[in-house]
Every structure is written in structure tokens, then in C-alpha cells.
Amino acid sequence: MESSVLAFATDLLDEGADTFFGNLTDRAGVGGVTLASVYHEARDVFPHNPRRVIRYLEPGAAYFRPDPARWSGRRLRPVPSTAIGDRDPFAEAAEEARRRGLKLHAWTVFCHNDRLGFEHPDCAPANAFGDRHLTELCPAHPEVRAYARTLVTELARYGVDAIRAESLHFHGLRHGYHHERYFEELGPAAEALLGLCFCTHCRAAAVRAGVPAEEAAAAVRAELRRRLADDTAAAEPAALDELADGAVAAYVDASAATVTSLAAEVTEEADRYGMRLSFLDGGGPGSGWLSGIDLPALAKAAHQIETLGYARTPEAVREKLAAFALHGVRPRDMAVILRPMASDCDGPANLAAKVAVLRELGVPEVEFYHYGLMRLSSLDRIGAALA
Template sequence: MESSVLAFATDLLDEGPDAFFGNLADRAGVGGVTLASVYHEARDVFPHNPRRVLRYLEPGAAYFRPDPAAWAGRRLRPTPSTALDDAGAAGDGDGLDPFALAAAEAQARGMKLHAWTVFLHNDRLGFQHPDCAPENAFGDRHLTELCPANPEVREYVTTLVAEHARYGVDAIRAESLHFHGLRHGYHHERYFEHLGPVAEALLGLCFCAHCRAAAQTAGVPADAVREQVRAEIRARLTDERVACEPCRLDELADGAVAAYVDASAATVTSLAKEAAETAEGLGMRLTFMDGDGPGKGWLSGIDLPSLAAVVPQVETLGYAPTPEQVREKVSAFALHGVKPGALAVILRPMAEDCDSAENLAAKVAILRDLGVPEVEFYHYGLMRLSSLDRIGAALGL
């Protein structure tokens, strides 16, 4: 079974390559590192970082140096994090491109380098280019995201995939390669009135011109669906009693709303196919990250059986306190067309998920028994060094 640890490029920059890769190889005993290449905004506490305990990550920043020629003439392009410039100012010249540094170190140590890439959850690009963001039924743009039906967004995705090839990346862990719901973690996101699950679901659907055109092509009356969705949301925003009334989406507009969501799923699947083919053509593989798990991603456009036919691997979160709960989570994928051999699973060796090396080892053993070929551990900078030791102990049991 292959193993790696997810990490930020800032972990590498702050600790230096010797300490960073030494901890991965000697303490965690893993065979690879999964380094974030583009990441969303965050504020985190870093237990063992030698330079800082708390750090803010910029919205939609890139942690590699984009090739200007690859992005010439494009509006949507990755912006390098200011952390790269800070590292250069501090005299760490090689730190100006963490991926180049990581690639060299990984190759020298016989380790694999994966790129953990957040594609469409990008506040920076959404605010800079609102016309590329999803549009709800009222014409409001969800500026923390990019719409997967937009041609410029799709071009951005495939170009970003291709950028990783020059670093000798083995696999791209594709996070956020799909639509997102209404609640997606924007700073001070507020809902003072109870909206109810139906209104929240409907407010998360995209009705931009590209999504409506895709639905029309699939035989769905997109404009009529938008009007129906507007009316349904307004009714639920107006009256709290209506907001609490249950309703199945496949019952709205005689099933047309559900058909519209299905068309959105086809958009996501076709984008994943394009991204996977781009990666394969450059000697890499693309892993589609489905954090929620089987049966929970329909509104985000995640159709697991269809995705399993176009991407070589799906990755999910095995976050659970007991080994049997991990087994249940992973086994459920087989019922949705994803065989264990096409899965990668992320485990957490700390916090509420794990209290001992034996607990973690039992979870790893279950993944082996099920035939899962890859396990990853979250997250290098966010765990104590003792949790890295726990990984090493678990892999050795």
C-alpha cells in the first residue's frame, strides 16, 4: 500500500527541506508527500512549526510559479502566494518555488510527489471575475466559487492540471472539481432565519447561461425550471412554516428540477474527464476528491458511477473514531460503482479520530484488506510531531 502525508508548501518553507522531508521519511515512514499547489483561504494553528503558531492562508493562492507562456491571454490564472516572495526575501532562494524544491527532494529520497489542488473553490478568482462564478436563480453570483460549466473555467482547469507535469508530479488530488452548495465556509457567513433544507438546496443551484444551455441540450426546460425554483425559494423565505415543509426535489416542476441537477452532474463528469485525460497525456493521474462520500454529492454534481468511468481514482475521507466505521465508509463506495482498487483514503492520526497507533494501524489494516491501494494522512503542519510518530508506528505494525 502506498502512503503519503498531506501538507502545505508553507510547512516546507518554514521548516526547510531537511527537517520537512526528514520528518516524513524518518518519523512518519511514508513513501510520498501530497503538497498543496493551489489552496483556499484559511486560518490555522501549527503545533510544531518553528517560525509561527498561527498563519493565514490567502484566498485562492498558488504555491508554485506559474509558467507565463501557459497563461498568456487568459483572464483566469493562478496568483503565487506572497509566502513565496517572503521566503525569497528571507534568503531562501529555492523557496521561491516550493514545488521545484519538493520535486528535487522527493526524487533524491525516492519519494513520490502528489499535487493537492483546489480547483473551483477560489475566492480570489470569483471576486475578480464574477461572470465566471455560479449564478443562483435570482441572478446573484456565488463569488467564492467558479462554475464548472463556464468555458473559461474549464480551460483554467485543464491548464492548471498541465502545469504540474513539469515538476514530475505523480498524481493530482483534485479537490473542489464540482459545484458547491450554499453553505461553503465563507468568512462570517450568516443565516439568521431558518431557511430549511429545500431553500438551501435550491439556492445552491447554478443558473448561469452556460448551465442553462447545458440543461437545454439535455432536454431540460432550463428557464422554466429557474422560474419554478425562484417561486419555491420565495415562498420559503417569506413564511417560516413553508420553509419547514418537506419536499423532494424530484417532485418540483414534475421532476424538471431533478433533471436540471442531473444535467449539472453531467457537466462535472465531462470536466473531470477532460482534466483526467490532460493529466494522463502528460504522464500523471488525476484523483477526484469526494469528501462527503457516496450518496451525498448529488447537489454538487457528483455522480460517482459516471465519474468512476472517466477518472482513474476517487479519494475520500476516512474520518471516524473506530476502524469499523472506516470500513463502513469505504465499503459504501462499491455500491456506487467505485471499486476499492480505484480508491484512496485519507485518515487523521490525531484529534477525535485517533487515540493510539494501534487504532490507526487497525484502520490501515482494514484498507489493505478491502484492497485500497493508497492511504494518506491529514495533515503535516496541523498535527503534533507525536502524531507523525503515530503514523510511523501504525505503518510498522
């Protein structure tokens, strides 16, 4: 079974290569590192960082040095984080990984990009009223699709083994934004409908699929107005397949086709350079339809489906993978991310039992979240579990 730990470039820069890679090999005993190449805004606590305990990550920043010629004339382009100064953490990580015989993976957040969404609102998803979700990029927009493909091309020059594709899909309303507020209870149906994208490109894609996009948008607006005006209506169960005689459900299906085709394009680009592409499905089966996630189709489009095995018990991890199998995704075509911290594990035996479940089911790859956010004792748990 292949193994790696997810990490930030700032972990490498703050600790130095000897400490950082030494912890990965000597304590965690993994065969690779999965380094964030483009990441969203965050504020995190770092238990063992020698320079800081709390760090703010910039919105939509890149942690490698983009090639200016490759992005010439592009509106959407990666902007290096100010935290890396004049260094290139990916070049440093690639050199050190090669020296130590480790694999380097690029953990890349594609369509959840606060910086680019705010700078280019026309590239962000638009709800049925035309309001833009500025923390995101729309997977149907041609410039967004070109941006995603070019990111993969850029990362190939570092000798990356695999792209870990996060947020290569739509996001719903509640994906998380600073001081995000809902003082009236919206209800799950209204939240779902407010998260659908009706931008020009999404409507055009739906029309090409034979879906009456304008009728679907009008039905969504009417339903939202009804639920926003009345708390009794807001509590009613969702029945999206009944809106506009099924046009809204068909519109969502067209959105899924958009995501699948983008995943196929990005995977094809990765193939050109001998890289694998793992499509990260964070929510698991049954939770991603409104985000455009069609698991059986994506399993064919990408090299691998990656999921979060965040659970308290080994039995719960097994159940998660069984749910994927019911959707046509076999364990041997997956990678699973585990957390060795106290939120999921009550001790080394717990993590070892989860790793044993993955091995038993034939999962070829396990990753651990997250180097900088865990105590050093959690790195020791990884080493014990893999051994």
C-alpha cells in the same frame, strides 16, 4: 499500499527541507508527499511550526511558479502566494523528493477559489435569482474548464506523480465563508435550491440535455420565495423531484454531467503527461448529488476516487467504503485520507487498525491529513500504523 502525507508549501519553507522531509521519512515512514499547489483561504493553527503558530492562507493562491507564456491572454490564471516570495516550493519539493525516492503529488483546489471568483464574477456560479457565489468558479464556464486543464499541464513540469483534484465540482450554499450568516432557519430544501447554479453556461448545458432550464429556474425561484417567506414552509421536507414536473431534478442531473465531463477532460490532460488524477469526493455517497457528483460516472472518468475516511473507529471506516461499493466504486479504485489526530484517533492502535482495514479491503493508497496541522506525535502514529 502507497502512502503520503498532505502538506502545505509553507510547511516546507518554514521548517526547511531537511526537517520537513526527515519527518516524513523517519517519523511517518510514508512513500510520498501531497503538496498543496493551489489552495483556498484559511486560518490554521500549526502545533510544531518553528516560525509561527497561526497562519492565514491567502484566497485562491498558488504555491508554484506559473509559466507566464502559458497564461498569456487568460483572465483566469494562478497567482503565486506572497508567502513563497521569490522561491518555487514545488521545484524544491520535486528535487528533494527525487533525491529521497519519494513520490510528489499535487493537491489542487480547482473551483473553490475566492480570489478568482471575486475578480471575475461572471465566472462564478449564479443562483436562480442571478446572485453570484463569489467564492467559487462554475465548472460549466469555458474559461474555468480551460483554467483547470492548464493547471494540470503546469504541474506536469515538476514531475508530479498524481493530481489530487479537490473542488472539481459545484459547491452548495454552506461551503464556508468568513462571517457567513443565516439568522432565519432556511431549511435543507431552501439551502439546496440556493446552491444550484443557473448561469448562462449551466442553462445552456441543461437545454442541450433536453431539460427546460427556464422552467426549472422559475420553479426554483417560486419555491424559494415560498420557503423564505414562511418558517412553516421552510421546515417542510425537500421534494426536488416534484418541482416543475421533475424539471429541477433533471436540471441537477445535467449539472452532474457537466462535472463528469470536466473530470474526464482534466484526467485526459493528466494522462498526456503520465500523471494520475484522483477525484476527491469529500462528502461520501449520497451527499454529492447537488454538487454535481455522480460517483459511478466519475469512477469511469477519473483514475481514482479519493474520499475522507474521517471516523472514530475502524468499523466506521469499513462502513464508508461499503457505501462506495454500493455505488459501483470498488475499494481497489480508491484512495482514502485518514486523520491521525485526537479528533479521530485515541491512540496508535486505532490508526493501525484503520490502515489494516484498508489493506484488507484492497485499497491501494492511503493519505494522512495534515502535516502542519498535527503534532509530531501524530506523525509517529503514522509510522507505527504503516509498520
